Amino acid sequence: xxxxxxxxxxxxxxxxxxxxxxxxxxxxxxxxxxxxxxxxxxxxxxxxxxxxxxxxxxxxxxxxxxxxxxxxxxxxxxxxxxxxxxxxxxxxxxxxxxxxxxxxxxxxxxxxxxxxxxxxxxxxxxxxxxxxxxxxxxxxxxxxxxxxxxxxxxxxxxxxxxxxxxxxxxxxxxxxxxxxxxxxxxxxxxxxxxxxxxxxxxx
Amino acid sequence: xxxxxxxxxxxxxxxxxxxxxxxxxxxxxxxxxxxxxxxxxxxxxxxxxxxxxxxxxxxxxxxxxxxxxxxxxxxxxxxxxxxxxxxxxxxxxxxxxxxxxxxxxxxxxxxxxxxxxxxxxxxxxxxxxxxxxxxxxxxxxxxxxxxxxxxxxxxxxxxxxxxxxxxxxxxxxxxxxxxxxxxxxxxxxxxxxxxxxxxxxxx
Numbered sequence: 001x002x003x004x005x006x007x008x009x010x011x012x013x014x015x016x017x018x019x020x021x022x023x024x025x026x027x028x029x030x031x032x033x034x035x036x037x038x039x040x041x042x043x044x045x046x047x048x049x050x051x052x053x054x055x056x057x058x059x060x061x062x063x064x065x066x067x068x069x070x071x072x073x074x075x076x077x078x079x080x081x082x083x084x085x086x087x088x089x090x091x092x093x094x095x096x097x098x099x100x101x102x103x104x105x106x107x108x109x110x111x112x113x114x115x116x117x118x119x120x121x122x123x124x125x126x127x128x129x130x131x132x133x134x135x136x137x138x139x140x141x142x143x144x145x146x147x148x149x150x151x152x153x154x155x156x157x158x159x160x161x162x163x164x165x166x167x168x169x170x171x172x173x174x175x176x177x178x179x180x181x182x183x184x185x186x187x188x189x190x191x192x193x194x195x196x197x198x199x200x201x202x203x
Numbered sequence: 204x205x206x207x208x209x210x211x212x213x214x215x216x217x218x219x220x221x222x223x224x225x226x227x228x229x230x231x232x233x234x235x236x237x238x239x240x241x242x243x244x245x246x247x248x249x250x251x252x253x254x255x256x257x258x259x260x261x262x263x264x265x266x267x268x269x270x271x272x273x274x275x276x277x278x279x280x281x282x283x284x285x286x287x288x289x290x291x292x293x294x295x296x297x298x299x300x301x302x303x304x305x306x307x308x309x310x311x312x313x314x315x316x317x318x319x320x321x322x323x324x325x326x327x328x329x330x331x332x333x334x335x336x337x338x339x340x341x342x343x344x345x346x347x348x349x350x351x352x353x354x355x356x357x358x359x360x361x362x363x364x365x366x367x368x369x370x371x372x373x374x375x376x377x378x379x380x381x382x383x384x385x386x387x388x389x390x391x392x393x394x395x396x397x398x399x400x401x402x403x404x405x406x
Contacts, residue, residue: 030230031233111373112311112315152389156390159374160390163366163373167367168366171362186363187359189355191397
């Protein structure tokens with residue numbers, strides 16, 4: 001009565017995604033039942049299928065959206081960064097930490113339920129992850145070319161840096177002694193040093 | 204008939220642990236049913252209770268054993284290491300990477316099913332994790348005192364280093380282009396640099 005059906009549908013779809021993310025984060029993808037998901041949203045189980053194709057499709061959508069937003073955020077951060085590699089790497093680290101600390105559930109699900117994705121969805125997510133890793137590898141190689149970084153293996157270094165940064169999600173507490181910005185700054189300094197960048201040098 | 208009952212029992216208990224680890228790693232703790240676990244071991248569901256108290260107890264035992272062995276391995280590695288902090292940190296990194304790359308399933312379960320542990324088991328595992336982190340924090344602080352490291356926050360640095368090192372489990376493939384020793388050596392160099400240790404210096 002005065003509501004727009006399309007808008008209602010979009011609201012329900014968004015509520016399903018939020019509830020799905022919460023339940024998968026709390027209990028794991030395999031353990032989440034669609035009956036449980038419907039109860040969490042407050043709709044009948046049969047109504048779920050007006051909004052999602054399957055549990056598998058829901059998982060894919062959650063991870064795919066997370067990765068697409070992560071790629072867009074990194075691209076934006078690098079577009080605004082100065083041209084030289086150390087400053088760009090610092091911008092990448094600050095983006096990655098800020099983005100991840102604000103989305104702990106999404107990060108957990110995207111990383112630890114990747115095992116539950118079936119092809120071809122799995123391959124599409126792996127391609128997104130590769131694209132994100134490739135942005136960092138390119139930055140590291142730019143730094144080596146500029147003579148600013150010393151990196152024996154840029155791919156291993158990229159994996160190591162991403163693991164270090166994403167690890168903040170497992171221990172950071174908003175009510176702890178450090179702000180997100182402080183955590184990001186500490187990590188930026190450690191990452192730049194780990195690449196052999198001499199601090200105090202020109203960025 | 205010539206078999207020793209106690210030894211049989213120990214073999215079954217070990218088989219249950221291996222199967223439990225495999226299933227939890229593959230499908231998640233919540234999703235693993237005890238019926239499924241019994242089938243994987245090849246015993247009747249009711250027989251499980253001759254060997255484990257509950258699914259929760261099995262999860263606790265798996266994580267507790269993993270953490271106890273990790274602590275023992277780190278202690279042994281540091282006992283054999285030279286006295287100064289950079290050499291000790293290198294020994295710690297080599298131990299951590301070697302230990303983790305050989306136990307991917309254990310590492311996955313210990314880190315990502317910690318959420319499924321109930322008190323007081325949860326608190327006991329957290330205490331083991333704190334003890335392990337404290338070994339690394341002490342090493343970093345020793346390096347700062349020796350003037351070898353520059354670390355603004357040794358606790359954050361320890362978390363960052365552990366995340367970086369444990370991350371090797373998510374991408375390392377034994378049939379890939381790098382040996383475990385090469386991966387460990389690259390990480391040791393990155394970790395030492397991230398602590399502001401000038402390479403070529405005396406260890």
